[in-house]
Amino acid sequence: MKKQRKPKLAVWKFSSCDGCQLSLLDCEDELLAVAENIEIANFVEASRNVVKGPYDLSLVEGSITTPHDAERIHQVRRSSKVLITIGACATAGGIQALRNFKDVREFTSIVYATPSYIETLNKSTAIADHVFVDFELRGCPISKQQLVEVLSAFLNGRKPATPSYSVCLECKRRGTVCGLVTNGPPCLGPVTQAGCNALCPSYNRGCFGCFGPKETPNTNSLASYWKSLGTKDPELLRLFRSYNAYAESFRKESEAHEK
Amino acid sequence: MSTLMTYRIEHDALNELIQELRKEKYNVIGPTPRGEAIVLDEITSALELPIGKTDEQSPAQYHLKDRTDKAYFGFSAGPHSWKKYLFPPILRLVTASGNGSDLQISDDASKPNEEEKYALFGVRACDLSAIHIQDQVFGDGTYKDPAYLRVRNQAFIVAVNCTRAGGTCFCSSVRTGPRARVGFDLALSEVIDNEHYFIVEVGTERGEKVMSSVSRRPAGDTEMEKADRLIRAAAQLTGRSLEPDNTREILYQNTEHPRWDVVAARCLSCANCTMVCPTCFCATVEDTTDLTGTEAQRTRKWDSCFTMDFSYIHGGSVRPSARGRYRHWLTHKLASWVDQFGTIGCVGCGRCITWCPVGIDITEEFRVIRETYLMTSRVSSTKEATHGNS
Incomplete structure (x- = not known):
């Protein structure tokens, strides 16, 4: 049997903390198996040796926050057969999407000495808001077990076992x-x-919601119940407004507790 | 057939019983306080039982408290049920490895391990009924579950009769407790007045053999009567009830009841109720491969009819709404379970009420629907009567 060409992998970073990319390097025991089965063609966090595209598989970390990001993601999409987004930034806009609830110009005027140098979009958004995404892997950061599972599933042409039900089952x-x-x-x-x-x-510890909303989340019932036990609106707002603040159901729930 | 005995043992002889089971190579699993609750885990001595502990339970509330006495079993059903051992939450079924020409398959689920010879110590009557229900599910019919049967068949059961009603349970209404009647090796009743002792009812020869090495004497009539009184009193104190008759008609005729919408607005479809239910038996089977594609595993995991994936068939989920999922669960538990297995699937342990994060109460949901049924059947029978007279 002829040895097939190894699939080419690229890892892309947009607005993010790099923690999800690190999950790939963090695979340790599995990393050799990954490298044996996949050609890591473009992963600047790991190696400056960049092989040109197109790529069989692209992992995209980070959200779209600048006009440059918004253009670059289309280039990434064009050079990728399969595009998988990894982490809360890429799948929901990340913690930086907190600015979506306010006027970003106010922030830049306070934070930067010369705000006019800052070219940024009003909102931090998920990759899927801009291009077609084949699969979204949730988490802040992603779980390395799930990442290996997704890579194995991709290599073997099967569906990844990454359930969308609640944390309660686990x-x-x-x-x-x-x-x-x-x-x-x-x-x-x-x-x-x-x-x-x-x-x-x-x-x-309570769950912080790092993996974003489950399928059919009833945030309203949970929040109403806590409210009946005495939790105040500002606290409810903060609970739902964190790493996945701009995921639709969490966003709506936090907005419901905004004065 | 020899007559089975009833003994009295002093409270400090309870440890002798545990040690005797351990000598017989049983892995003794019993209630033990851990963190905020009384959980089930391996115990090596009676001192690990929740001595002097109790629980206060209500919908979505469970709180561990101290008792004024040194009771070993002065608490009610906790967050864990025995299915954790008989029907493990995660079980590897098969491992397959191959290199293209040679394929090896290992039937992992059929391999016994030393730890799985369990003595289930402190099984309440409701949970004993639940085990019997799961026996039917996994052990009867054409498709038997070999892993379940292997563990189940060697399990030694020490039941405990309830002398206290829990905050959410309702065994007496569904006729599963508070007294364990069949299916145990030994059944204990704890009595505390000016003395502290146990009445031990022997249910099997195997139970008798274990008891023969424990300090004991035949129980006297007064002692047994005392234990009986405590158990009967517990039955009287149960705060909730679920009327188990006619459930099929009631639920099958009310599939469009407006109450389903009311409960759906509260239901989180988080699956906690099904996870804690001692009779819920659903599992999913996950197939995974490693990166090299030379090894594959098939794993069984507890699943729930409250997940979207559960009813996913080609094209989508059959029950995308919480309304559909809650209705399916309740209707299965109380109605179609009867068609499938001859009894309802609820044993009245109250776990689904306590451990629902928003406190949905199965007895209340069913009561509302039942009342509508009773009202409409009364109206229709009055109509029929009027019609007959004219």
Whole structure:
């Protein structure tokens, strides 16, 4: 049997903290297997040796926040057979989408000595708002197990096992006792997509919603229930307005608690 | 057939029983306080039981409290159920490896392991009923689950009769408790007045054999009567009820009841109710490959009818709405379960009420629908009567 050409992988960065790209380097044990099966053709965080496109698979990290980003993503799309976005920035606009709720010019005028140098868009948006995305891998940061799963699925031509149900299933399978019921901190688990193996609740912390909204999230019911127990609007707003603030259902819920 | 005995053991002999089970190479699983709750885990001595602990439960609320006495079993059903051991949350079924010409398949689920010889210590009557229900699901009919049966068949069961009603449970209305009647090796009733002892009812020869090494004496009539009184009192104190008769008609005739919309507005479709339910048996099977494509695994995981993927068939999900999912769950649990397995699928443990993050109460949801049914059937029977007279 002839050895097939290795698929070419590119990793692209837009507005982001690089943490999701690091998850790929963080694969450690699996990294050799990745390198054996995939030609890492363009990954500037790992190597300055850049092989020209087109690429079989592109992993895109970060959100679109500048006019330059908005153009560049189209070039990335054109040079990629399969485009997978990784992380909350790329899939929902990230923490920097907090500015979407305010006037970005006010921020630049306070933060920068010469605001006129800053060329930025009014909103930080997900990659899928700009180009067609083949698959979105959630998380802030993404889970390396899920990343390896997505790469394996891509290499073997199958659907990745990355369920879109709530974090609660992972908590219960682990046997973690529910903090919401035992007076623990507020937890977004029931409205957040699984994928982290319910990490925070296993350390007695509430879920922060890093993986974004689950399928059919009922944020309204959860927030109304907490409100009936005494949680105030500003706190509810902050709970839903974090890493995935601009994911539709979280955005709507935080806006519902805005004065 | 020899008559099975009933013994009295002093409270400090409870540890002898646990040690005897451990000597018999059982992995003893029992209730134990951990963090904010009483969970099920391996125990090595009676001191690890929740001595002097209790729980306060209500919809979406569970709080661990101290008791004024040193009761070992003065609490109610906790967040875990025994299905965690008999029907593990995650089970690798098959591993396959190959290099293109040679394929090796390993049937992982059929491989016994030493840890899985369990003694389930402290099974309440509701949970015992739940185990019997899962026995039917996994052990009866054409398609049996070998992994379940292997663990189940060697499990030693020490039941505990409830002498206290929990905040959300309702076993007496669905006729599963508070007394364990069948299917145990030993059944304990804890009595605390000026003395602290257990009445031990022996259910099997195997149970008798274990008891033969424990300090004991035949139970006296007064002692047994005392235990009985406590159990009967617990039944009286149950705060909730679910009327188990006629559930099929009630639910099948009310598939479009407006209450489904009311509950759907609250339901998070988070699946907690199904995860904590001791009878819910749904699982999904995930196939994964490694990066090289030479090894594949098939894994079974607890799944829930509250997820979108659960009802995904070609083209989409059959139950995209929370209304559809809640209705499906309740209707299965109380109605179509009867068609499938001959009983309802609810044992009245109350876990789904306590562990629902927004406190949806199955007894309340069913009660509302049942009342409509009773009202409409009364109206229609009056109409029929009027019609007959004219």
